[in-house]
Amino acid sequence: MQEQVIDTSDVLHDRHPPGDLAIWIFILAELSVFAVFFAAYAFTRMNNVELFNEFQQHLDRQSALLNTLTLITSSYFVVRAVAAIKENNHKLCVNWLLAAISMGFLFVVIKSAEYAHHFGEGINLSTNTFYMFYLSLTFFHFMHVIMGMVILGAVAIKAKNGGYSDIEHTGVETGASYWHMVDLVWLILFPLVYVMR
Amino acid sequence: MTYKSQSVAKLYFIAAIALFAAQILFGLILGLQYVMGDFLFPHIPFNAARMVHTNALIVWLLMAFMGAAYYLVPEESETELFSPLLAILMFWIFLVAAGLTVAGYLLVPYSTLAELTGNDLLPTMGREFLEQPTITKLGIVVVALAFLFNIGMTILKGRKTVINLVLLLGLTGLAVFFLFAFYNPTNVVLDKYFWWWVVHLWVEGVWELILGSILAFVLIKVTGVDREVIEKWLYIIIAMTLITGIIGTGHHYFWIGTPEYWQWWGSIFSAMEPIPFFMMTVFAFNMVNKRRREHPNRAATLWALGTAVMAFLGAGVWGFLHTLSPVNYYTHGSQITAAHGHMAFYGAYVMINLTIISYAMPLLRGRNAANSNKSQIWEMWSFWLMTIAMVFITLFLTGAGILQVYLQRVAENPQPFMVVQDQIALFYWLREIAGLMFFGGLVVYIASFFVGQDEPEATVAQS
Amino acid sequence: MNNKVMGVRRCTWVYLVLMFFSFITYFVGRLELSGLTISLFVLLLALIKGQLVGAYFMGLGRLRGLWRWPVFIWLFIPGTLISIAFYLSA
Ligand code: HEM
Ligand code: HEM
Ligand SMILES: [Fe+2]
Secondary structure (H helix, E strand, C coil), X not given: CCCCCCCCCCCCCECCCCCCHHHHHHHXXXXXXXXXXXXXXXXXXXXXXXXXXXXXXXXXXXXXXXXXXXXXXXXXXXXXXXHHHHCCCHHHHHHHHHHHHHHHHHHHHHHHHHHHHHHHCCCCCCCCHHHHHHHHHHHHHHHHHHHHHXXXXXXXXXXXXXXXXXXXXXXHHHHHHHHHHHHHHHHHHHHHHHHCC | CCCHHHHHHHHHHHHHHHHHHHHHHHHHHHHHHHHCCCCCCCCCCHHHXXXXXXXXXXXXXXXXXXXXXXHHHHHHHCCCCCCHHHHHHHHHHHHHHHHHHHHHHHHCCHHHHHHHCCCCCCCCCCCCCXXXXXXXXXXXXXHHHHHHHHHHHHHHHCCCCHHHHHHHHHHHHHHHHHHHHHCCCCCHHHHHHHHHHHHHHHHHHHHHHXXXXXXXXXXXXXXXXXHHHHHHHHHHHHHHHHHHHHHHHHHHCCCCCCCCHHHHHHHHHHHCCHHHHHHHHHXXXXXXXXXXXXXXXXXXXXXXXXXXXXXXXXXXXXXXXXXXXXXXXXXXXXHHHHHHHHHHHHHHHHHHHHHHHHHHHXXXXXXXXXXXXXXXXXXXXXXXXXXXXXXXXXXXXXXXXXXHHHHHHHCXXXXXXXXXXXXXXXXXXXXXXXXXXXXXXXXXXXXXXCCCCCCCECCCCCC | CCCEECCEEHHHHHHHHHHHHHHHHHHHHHCCCCCHHHHHHHHHHHHHHHHHHHHHXXXXXXXXXXXXXXXXXXXXXXXXXHHHHHHHHC
16 A cells, blocks of 8 residues: 655644634633624614614724724734744744734723723713623623733743644644634624624 | 541531431421411421521531532542541531521521521621521631631642642632621612622532532542543633623622613523533533443442533523523512522532532442442432432422413413412422422432441442 | 745735725724615625634634534624624614
8 A cells, every 4th residue: 555645734634623622612602602792782783773873983993993903913923823833933933922912912902992981981881772782792802802812821931931842732722712712703793883883 | 538537528428418308308398388388387487497498408518518628638639638627626616506506597586596696786697598697607607717728728738630729719719709698788789789699609600610620520530531631621611600600690680770781791691601511511421431440339420420410400401491681570589490499409519419428428438439239229219219309399390480470470460479379389289299209319318328338349340 | 824825825815805804894884884785794794704714713614524613603693693683673
């Protein structure tokens, strides 16, 4: 028998998602919470179209766009970090991770400024149904960004100490998967809450 | 048993089972009073019996948790308990306090008990599950602190495992949230608001951590599966528990005067609370399927799997049933709630304690790994009797609850509470019969500790 | 992930598409366009973005079997529900 060598890097080759299976179960559970929240938003809006349309105008769309760009960029950086460790390049991997974390930090700063603005106007969860959803959804997501940064931070530290290699890098992929999930949620949240009317 | 000091667990387990028996006896009295209003009146009024039933439940679960901790922490830490003496001392304080409190409930009217124990100095009494006199509550705090100190020091000087740390986190949380039992504002909204921090954040928060770690411990022992695999599961179960359970408290904030957003927060987050329970079920069956050895204690494995299934049914399924605010609008405080309360408490916390007792007791009593076949067969019979009886109690109460909600709250001509109660009495009779079956199971359970003592240990079946 | 299209990593292409779609979404909001068609269009862009992230960033696109689908299904179900809700309220 002759063995055939083919490049499997891009063809269908695996049954398991990258990273630890446990994180994926966690990701699915988290995604379902957000899914319920999104659907609840849409159906509540159905009965309060005017209210939602009116107060949506008060949101800061520009910040939302910037935040979308930071998250997408940071997700991209994480992809590059995974690619780097697969080439056994620790240093590069750490640098990409740090870049990703800084983008996450930028997100937090921009979002905090938005919150400061709203709170300064005396807006809170009880102001009206639209703000209730806006604040709940974005804040729940906000907490995930922070959580994701902590995870990426832990991965970066371990990577810096040479804890990963081209052979064993499950941890990097685990952190990456979680971070992409945070991005993914925002990609729906942004148009739904800020744009669609 | 690897460490001598583990033997203090035995005291706690025995007392727990005795209180369990008392709890069920009073359950039967309550069940009968539901259909024969003046049964035992005026000697044991419904409200007193109810306090004994629920408080005995809580206290025996706490005792068994402590026993479990005293058993598994030395083994996990690979060191003797920091102070066995302190553990024994605390046991007696706890037992005497519990005994006096129950006697107080039964012997004097509740208001007199409040007066006698100086409730007016620091009023904490009169709220469901927290009816204990203030001095009893203080006693509980002392016992809990000494217990945490003892367990914490043991872990500190020994090996630190994930199971140990999760258990410690759960037990600490248990103590911390109990402190809200001392906060008793006159504003009823605030009162209820924080009351749930004890009740809900216990059973749907920190107790779940305790449940998870005990289950993980027993599964490691009976299946021989790698610790690493089990720890990974524990992590995600805990994370999911906390994410859903903490904000899930909102499912009690629908109608008590709290802001409207709780309708959404409570509904959405608590609707996800079944997920960690479901993970636990998958986890337990997975581990048993991947087992690396056959453990001769088949009863313990049965209890462990039973816990995983019944906790999911009672907490997950029956909890979900009434957790969305539009549903809870109708079912709030009905027999549906009682159905759920019974199956959830039994499936999660009664069964996990019976699991660890089943695993540890034979070892504490000098066996190598397991009881004799005969004793295990009795125990497994009691498992099925009690579990099936609890399923029936739950189903009958659910039937009663559906009718009650319909007649009293949904029908075009809603009827008054007591009129409806009369119409659903049949279900209460059936519940009482199922309760008798439960009691039968409990008798078999207790008997299983006495039968087959002189027979040889069970060995792994060579089938 | 190392393979390139026209000399640029595939993930970089995906990144550029994601950025581009985000700008479109922003301008729709900026111009305060409204109505069912516009909303569904914006939603569709978001779903495509989500699928790109799932398939290329998360790496699910390479998988065989069940794990290929969770993100797709996750996008599909709320996407459908949101569409229905917007349709009914239009
Ligand atoms: C092992 C875990 C659990 C235990 C021991 C438990 C126990 C209880 C008990 C005893 C009550 C009645 C409290 C009272 O009003 O006196 C209750 C109420 C309630 N439980 Fe649970 N529960 C558990 C988990 C859950 C879960 C996971 C859910 C949701 C999915 C849930 C949903 C509810 C709801 C909505 C109520 C309020 C019912 C009403 O409005 O009357 N529970 N629970
Ligand atoms: C291990 C088994 C049992 C557990 C864990 C348990 C638990 C509980 C709990 C948590 C409550 C408070 C429920 C609530 O606030 O909604 C309660 C009340 C009650 N239990 Fe049990 N119980 C058990 C066995 C029984 C049995 C065998 C009976 C009788 C047949 C019984 C009859 C009652 C009655 C009548 C109430 C009062 C309900 C009310 O206030 O309307 N219980 N039990
Ligand atoms: Fe609850």
